[in-house]
Amino acid sequence: MPSTITIAPTSAQPLTANRLGYGTMRLTGPDIWGxxxxxxxxxxxxxxxxxxxVSYLDTADYYGEDITNRLIREALYPYPAGLVIGTKVGATRRPDKSWVPYNRPEQLRASIDNNLRTLGQEQIQLVHLRLMGHGPVPLDEQLGAMFEMQQEGKILHVGLSNVTRAELEEGLQMGPIATVENMYSYAQRTTLNLPHGVNTGGEEVLDLCEQHQIPLIPFFSLLHALPKADDKIAEIARKYNATPAQINIAWLLHRSPLMLPIPGTSSLAHLRENLAAAAIHLSDEDMAFLG
Incomplete structure (x- = not known):
């Protein structure tokens, strides 16, 4: 099982990251606010x-709002060599804590400028365009604005988040897609309807990502209910003296060499527990048993 992953391997400026990243969303207050x-x-x-x-951090300026970006800068700036920070645009939060699209070209540009300012960067290494339902803004208009900012040097690599197979195929026709960030875990592999919108699953795009050497960054991998104690993942957890959450992370790492999990937590103890999952080596028989 490879320990690192390459983002945009055929580009002039590929990025390398260790294969277990960290998602910062849970560092905020309740309801991802404050x-x-x-x-x-x-x-x-x-x-x-x-x-x-950990050499890949996932953030967004609408976490908090702006909380995780500011925490990253306070904790880590000047950033160590080799650290990759990926952010997301395409959404914003209202005062009632709802999640709404923020995907017109001028809004995407405002989000990029805000991320650059709050992270203290001149160029963002990786930006995911989070799809929130196109509404009046077609995908080609949104993605076109992202590629335009890439050409200007504000963005190094462009990714897509919450993307269907058809949307990924459309995006690939427009330009290089460096990464895909979709919901994916052992327990939840396909599209899921949530109160704040639809989260597209990773299973339907994984083979396409592998075909194009696109890392798949699974989010919400620990958020939704893991299987019950009598399910297969619990049996494998007992075998390795691990928790089901750790086996979930290990399963993702073994599922594909292009998987870059980003389990998040607001607990230092849980962080260490999550990181330890990278050392669990599941056998072919384990993976076959888990399915």
Missing amino acids: EPANRPEALQILRTAVESG
Whole structure:
């Protein structure tokens, strides 16, 4: 099982990251809103993650709002060599904490400028266009604005998030798609309807990602209910003296060499537990049993 992954391997500026990243969304307050309950611990989680070998951080300026970007900068700036920070645009939050599209070209540009400012960067290494339902803004108009900012040097690599197979195919016809970020876990592999919108599953795009050497970054891999204690994943967890959550992470890492999980947590203890999952080596028989 490879320990690293290459983002945009055929580009002039590929990026390399260790295959277990960290998603920062859970560092915010309740409902992904406001400051964390324990700010010193949130900062320590970021520092510990990087010190422990995490080299990919996932964030968005609509987490908080702007909370995770500011925490990343406070904890880690000046950023160590080799650290890849990926952010997302295409959505925003209302005062009632709802999630709404923010995907007109001028809005996407405003989001990129805000991310650059709050992260303290001159160029963002990786930006995912989060699809929230196109509404009046077609995908080619949204993605066209992203590629335009890439040409300007504000973005190094462009990815897509919450994307269907048809949307990924359309995106690939427009330009290089570096990564895909979709919901994916052992327990939830296909599209799921949630109160704040539809989350597209990773299973329907994984083979297409592999065909084009596109890393798949699974989100919400630990958020939704893991199988019950009598399910197969619990049996494998007992075999390795691990938790079902750790086996879920290990399963993702073994599912494809192009998988880059980003399990998030607001607990330093859980961070260490998640990171330990990278050392669990599932056998072919384990993977066949899990399905």
